[in-house]
Amino acid sequence: MMTIILENVPKRLRGELTRWLLEPYPNIFIGHVSARVRDYLWEKCKKECKNGGVIQAWSTNTEQHFALRMEGNTKRSIVNMEGLQLVFIPENTVPTHYTNRNKKS
Amino acid sequence: MQELYGLPKLRDSLSYLYVEHAVIEQAGHAIELWKKDGRTLVPAASLCVLMLGPGTKITHAAVKTLADNGCSMLWTGEEMTKFYAQGMGETRKAYHLLKQAELACDPVKHRRVCIRMYQKRFDEPLDPELTLPQIRGFEGVRVRRAYKKASEAFGVPWHGRAYDRFSWGNSDPINRALSAANATLNSLCHAAIVSGGYSPAIGFVHNGKQLSFVYDVADLYKADLTIPIAFAIVAESKENVERRARMACREKFREVKLLERILPDIDEILEVPPEPLDESKDVDSDPALPTDLWVDLLEESDSPL
Numbered sequence: 001m002m003t004i005i006l007e008n009v010p011k012r013l014r015g016e017l018t019r020w021l022l023e024p025y026p027n028i029f030i031g032h033v034s035a036r037v038r039d040y041l042w043e044k045c046k047k048e049c050k051n052g053g054v055i056q057a058w059s060t061n062t063e064q065h066f067a068l069r070m071e072g073n074t075k076r077s078i079v080n081m082e083g084l085q086l087v088f089i090p091e092n093t094v095p096t097h098y099t100n101r102n103k104k105s
Numbered sequence: 106m107q108e109l110y111g112l113p114k115l116r117d118s119l120s121y122l123y124v125e126h127a128v129i130e131q132a133g134h135a136i137e138l139w140k141k142d143g144r145t146l147v148p149a150a151s152l153c154v155l156m157l158g159p160g161t162k163i164t165h166a167a168v169k170t171l172a173d174n175g176c177s178m179l180w181t182g183e184e185m186t187k188f189y190a191q192g193m194g195e196t197r198k199a200y201h202l203l204k205q206a207e208l209a210c211d212p213v214k215h216r217r218v219c220i221r222m223y224q225k226r227f228d229e230p231l232d233p234e235l236t237l238p239q240i241r242g243f244e245g246v247r248v249r250r251a252y253k254k255a256s257e258a259f260g261v262p263w264h265g266r267a268y269d270r271f272s273w274g275n276s277d278p279i280n281r282a283l284s285a286a287n288a289t290l291n292s293l294c295h296a297a298i299v300s301g302g303y304s305p306a307i308g309f310v311h312n313g314k315q316l317s318f319v320y321d322v323a324d325l326y327k328a329d330l331t332i333p334i335a336f337a338i339v340a341e342s343k344e345n346v347e348r349r350a351r352m353a354c355r356e357k358f359r360e361v362k363l364l365e366r367i368l369p370d371i372d373e374i375l376e377v378p379p380e381p382l383d384e385s386k387d388v389d390s391d392p393a394l395p396t397d398l399w400v401d402l403l404e405e406s407d408s409p410l
Binding site: 061062063064079081082083084086087088089090091 | 119120122123124142143144145146147348351352355356358359
């Protein structure tokens with residue numbers, strides 16, 4: 001099982017992906033493809049995403065049973081914490097207890 | 106969603122997450138790690154152990170969420186080199202603990218457990234008449250042999266398990282790798298022990314420490330898992346051995362399905378039947394609920410209390 005999520009990419013790429021995959025929701029594609037096709041689709045997305053972003057997730061034999069990769073301008077990113085892939089959300093606003101840390105009032 | 110809390114099992118979990126220099130807060134029904142530039146979401150219900158390193162702050166709500174999800178919390182030193190404190194396990198029954206205490210207190214049963222542990226580790230028969238010091242002696246020889254074997258297999262020189270607890274960086278890479286790998290293994294064994302309702306302190310081969318039983322259980326896997334892992338990663342490179350040892354552990358533990366094995370292995374060693382014997386030994390839905398004992402006493406007793 002593999003999923004591709006597109007963010008703000010040219011319409012053409014979406015059209016291309018529908019050749020292999022289902023699009024149950026706009027910009028979300030799912031399907032079951034071989035590792036080779038998975039890499040091929042990934043390269044294609046990377047090349048054609050322009051200023052947009054692309055996320056690919058697929059089942060594999062890690063502890064999490066899946067793996068993730070992201071490319072381009074995605075809102076979130078992936079952090080690898082000693083082998084565990086987690087999702088990182090960049091924020092401009094940090095919680096108050098963090099900014100107040102070590103500050104003497 | 107309450108029923109879902111019962112669904113995740115230790116065997117399905119992600120092994121560990123080590124965090125330092127972050128604020129840990131509740132988010133939705135899981136937790137998130139705040140760092141200066143943003144936050145990382147952590148699926149708490151599928152995590153087995155959360156290790157809190159230096160510079161971590163955790164909110165009350167986050168601790169409650171982790172406890173609800175049965176995720177073990179450990180407070181550790183830098184690179185997990187020290188173990189400061191633990192959170193409570195998920196279990197609410199005393200059945201396993203009572204069984205463990207019974208086996209530890211009876212000298213004959215105690216020795217039988219030690220022999221079963223030895224046989225589990227080295228897969229060879231042991232004279233049931235052996236004394237405890239003799240069993241420990243046999244074990245020592247076998248463990249030294251495992252180090253020697255791994256040293257030869259990976260071409261890493263071995264001068265014995267020696268490290269300076271007060272000067273971590275001065276130890277040789279292989280000893281640091283072994284410590285990091287063993288710390289990861291210990292933390293998982295600890296999580297399994299508390300999650301199964303056993304006591305980390307009541308050990309059999311190891312004795313008298315707060316984590317004796319953790320060392321006992323971890324020893325079941327050291328010769329097969331952490332010793333070869335440590336030698337293999339030091340043979341590869343001497344850089345960053347602690348972190349690489351932990352990552353190699355995650356991979357290896359998944360490969361051998363360690364999380365699936367620990368609890369059944371403990372049950373086997375302690376000869377605990379997989380199901381509780383009667384329903385009074387079942388899990389309490391509400392840990393604060395008074396037990397039936399008080400009601401029974403009042404009803405059965407003729408004398409007014």
